[in-house]
Amino acid sequence: RALSTVARSKLRVGLIPGDGIGAEVIPAARRAIEALGSDIPKTEFVDLEAGFELFARSGDALPEETVEALGECDCALFGAVSSPIKKITGYSSPIVALRKKLDLYANVRPVVSVAAKGAEDTKPVDLVVVRENTECLYVKQESQTTSERGKEARAIRLITEYASQRIGKMAFELALGRPRQVFTIIHKSNVLSVTDGLFRESVRSVPRLVENGRYDNVKIEEQIVDSAVYRLFREPQIYDVMVAPNLYGDIISDAAAALVGSLGLVPSINAGDNFVMGEPVHGSAPDIAGQGIANPLASIRSAALMLRHLGYTSGADRLERAVNEVLYEAQVLTPDMGGKSKTQDVLDEVIRRL
């Protein structure tokens, strides 16, 4: 489902490093894209601001200019945001807001293990989490009252047929491009029979809504979220495409990331019908920010996913192959992978192998 096959003479990429190591990995991804040369159109990068650090400076975590400027871009790369744990008046996560404002309804997170040369991959992982990105508890409709017993807080969990069907469609399309074509719906409808029941049924209804039995070869399965996490640890190879409501998808993609060695390896795109934004799954990692040791591979892979989504397959292939070679050789790795190299060294190594 490439966003558009219209030939572009120029590609405008918004860059939002955000907080912490975002400022280290997003420039690295930019350099990797630039190194692709003629595989993609002439690229123009637009530096944009968002994040908690910006909020602390300016009182605005997601300036209107950033959102407007994205409207002029073909795609974007987002780094990470530091999330304050305490409620801070006026602050709200810019990534959650961007996903909604740009209607980037699918968060696609491929998790693939690449065994290093000579090492055995006892539990190979090759799956993609397709996370609904606009609703569930992320609608953030919360309220607080007081009863005789003290404070009471409520949050709304919203699941719609519309959003569940479109994420389902995206996931079925992804399944078609994969060798195994196994499709697992993640839910908790044994407890949440109405909301997760609707998610499950809506996703299941998708094959009936498309023509010509397009998804007839896709094997549809389902798993309750808690046992899905259990089985993910025990036998990750059973999973191929996992489609999940927002919060379960959030948790499951982190769980899957743990299986492949580092969160620093796992990329994602936030995709809508009109825009795509690459985003490493890792966070802002304040503990290592500014040291030049952040793993750039998740961001470079996110750039590849973004380009693939736009239809630039050969550029995406080259980036992904180069990253996989670096992992296979296992010589130039950042500390999160047990290596001693710097962000810059890993980037250079990827570019050398392009």
Place this chain on the structure above:
Amino acid sequence: RALSTVARSKLRVGLIPGDGIGAEVIPAARRAIEALGSDIPKTEFVDLEAGFELFARSGDALPEETVEALGECDCALFGAVSSPIKKITGYSSPIVALRKKLDLYANVRPVVSVAAKGAEDTKPVDLVVVRENTECLYVKQESQTTSERGKEARAIRLITEYASQRIGKMAFELALGRPRQVFTIIHKSNVLSVTDGLFRESVRSVPRLVENGRYDNVKIEEQIVDSAVYRLFREPQIYDVMVAPNLYGDIISDAAAALVGSLGLVPSINAGDNFVMGEPVHGSAPDIAGQGIANPLASIRSAALMLRHLGYTSGADRLERAVNEVLYEAQVLTPDMGGKSKTQDVLDEVIRRL
């Protein structure tokens, strides 16, 4: 926090096998308790019914007689329920209902790895998940409407100060009895600032509500749920006591179970101020039900936890030591553990080692 130190001349234990392998593991736990002899008072067992199989037969998943009979018991053991994935009119999970009806507000799930003789335990796990058991999305207040775009479903997630404080208190008390006294609050207050914000603050307020700096040595930490699951896989040894709202606790305890070899090993109690109910964390496992190969260890450990909670420490210790010996020797194990033994063999081996 033993429920009562009043000497009982007789111990009445309700037995609710429920569905599937519940009918195999609960009788095994009963036999293990009986084998304790004089370490506990004379025990009387009361056979009670609940579950989906019962619902299919009778239209009632949790008969009023069962709830009433439990009122006459000192404690109970619950097996498992088969949860239909589709909404079935009139059916609602009896375990979720029992937890609420008996106000069993804490679901305490210790997860401990026992290395087999000669095998190295590279990632030793010794943690306890303290899961709030009465609210969060489990209040099951769901509704469905229709908009121009199709069906819309909503669920309420309820978090109260009262319930969060009492689960926090239970967790702090448990921490006091553990060597490391590390206490990690699990939440997602970076997104759910009101509900998870209230959970987090209420739990944190507990030390201020008790006298004499009782919890002064407990080290309080916190983790966002998605990264908690990630770190659980990567470095489980950082965790000791994990306290979580209902749904996160559900997922995290399954994740932790995956680290120790089998869900068939992980016990729990559902504890309130007036009643305690042991329950293996595993489900009804319809795929292996009726074959006599279900792992009875989680149920036997649940019986031990239940007895410990009632103040019968020496009986609990003996059961737990016997189970740990069976795991250490690794000669008599059910297929989920890679063994070839039957439920009955494992039970006999536990009893032999009491």
